[in-house]
Amino acid sequence: MTDKQKIQVLAECFNDVIWMAIRYAHGRQTYAPHTVRDAITNFQIIFHEWKPKKDHTIKPKCCEDSGFIEDYLDDLFES
Numbered sequence: 006m007t008d009k010q011k012i013q014v015l016a017e018c019f020n021d022v023i024w025m026a027i028r029y030a031h032g033r034q035t036y037a038p039h040t041v042r043d044a045i046t047n048f049q050i051i052f053h054e055w056k057p058k059k060d061h062t063i064k065p066k067c068c069e070d071s072g073f074i075e076d077y078l079d080d081l082f083e084s
Contacts (some may be wrong), residue, residue, distance in 0.1 A: 012051070019048055024060060031063050031078045038076045045081060057081050 006014075017080040023045065030037035049055055059082045 010041065016048075016055075017050060019044075020055075023048075023057060027057060027060065027061060027078050032066070032070065032072065032076055034072045034076055038078055040076075041078060042081070056083055059083070 023041075026037075026041050028046070030041040032038075045057065063079050063082070065079045066072070066074055070077070
Protein backbone atom coordinates (compact mmCIF):
# COMPACT_ATOMS: atom_id res chain seq x y z
CA MET A 6 0.00 0.00 0.00
CA THR A 7 1.38 3.38 -0.96
CA ASP A 8 1.57 6.33 1.40
CA LYS A 9 -1.16 8.05 -0.60
CA GLN A 10 -3.44 5.02 -0.19
CA LYS A 11 -2.71 4.89 3.54
CA ILE A 12 -3.63 8.57 3.91
CA GLN A 13 -6.86 7.97 2.00
CA VAL A 14 -7.80 5.04 4.28
CA LEU A 15 -7.14 7.20 7.35
CA ALA A 16 -9.22 10.04 5.87
CA GLU A 17 -12.12 7.65 5.28
CA CYS A 18 -11.85 6.39 8.87
CA PHE A 19 -11.93 9.96 10.19
CA ASN A 20 -14.92 10.80 8.01
CA ASP A 21 -16.74 7.66 9.20
CA VAL A 22 -16.49 8.56 12.90
CA ILE A 23 -16.26 12.35 13.20
CA TRP A 24 -20.03 12.82 13.02
CA MET A 25 -20.41 10.61 16.10
CA ALA A 26 -17.68 12.52 17.91
CA ILE A 27 -19.42 15.81 17.13
CA ARG A 28 -22.76 14.49 18.41
CA TYR A 29 -21.12 13.18 21.57
CA ALA A 30 -19.17 16.34 22.30
CA HIS A 31 -21.81 18.94 21.38
CA GLY A 32 -22.87 20.85 24.50
CA ARG A 33 -20.70 18.86 26.91
CA GLN A 34 -18.89 20.82 29.54
CA THR A 35 -15.75 18.68 29.30
CA TYR A 36 -12.63 18.54 27.20
CA ALA A 37 -14.60 16.72 24.43
CA PRO A 38 -15.72 19.78 22.39
CA HIS A 39 -12.18 21.18 22.38
CA THR A 40 -10.74 17.81 21.36
CA VAL A 41 -13.19 17.50 18.46
CA ARG A 42 -12.44 21.05 17.31
CA ASP A 43 -8.70 20.31 17.41
CA ALA A 44 -9.15 17.07 15.45
CA ILE A 45 -11.12 18.87 12.73
CA THR A 46 -8.62 21.75 12.57
CA ASN A 47 -5.70 19.33 12.25
CA PHE A 48 -7.51 17.24 9.64
CA GLN A 49 -8.16 20.38 7.59
CA ILE A 50 -4.44 21.13 7.54
CA ILE A 51 -4.11 18.14 5.19
CA PHE A 52 -7.58 18.19 3.62
CA HIS A 53 -8.17 21.93 3.18
CA GLU A 54 -11.53 21.67 1.45
CA TRP A 55 -13.06 19.17 3.90
CA LYS A 56 -16.04 20.33 5.97
CA PRO A 57 -18.19 18.24 8.31
CA LYS A 58 -21.55 17.31 6.86
CA LYS A 59 -24.53 19.19 8.28
CA ASP A 60 -26.20 17.28 11.09
CA HIS A 61 -29.83 18.16 11.80
CA THR A 62 -29.51 16.94 15.41
CA ILE A 63 -26.91 19.59 16.27
CA LYS A 64 -28.67 22.77 17.42
CA PRO A 65 -27.20 26.08 18.56
CA LYS A 66 -26.96 26.88 22.26
CA CYS A 67 -30.19 28.36 23.65
CA CYS A 68 -30.38 30.81 26.49
CA GLU A 69 -31.53 28.06 28.88
CA ASP A 70 -28.51 25.87 28.10
CA SER A 71 -25.63 25.96 30.52
CA GLY A 72 -21.98 26.04 29.62
CA PHE A 73 -19.86 28.14 27.33
CA ILE A 74 -20.58 28.80 23.67
CA GLU A 75 -17.37 26.89 22.82
CA ASP A 76 -19.02 23.74 24.24
CA TYR A 77 -21.50 23.79 21.34
CA LEU A 78 -20.31 22.60 17.95
CA ASP A 79 -23.08 23.86 15.65
CA ASP A 80 -20.64 26.46 14.27
CA LEU A 81 -18.59 23.70 12.62
CA PHE A 82 -21.12 23.36 9.80
CA GLU A 83 -21.50 25.59 6.80
CA SER A 84 -24.50 27.89 7.02
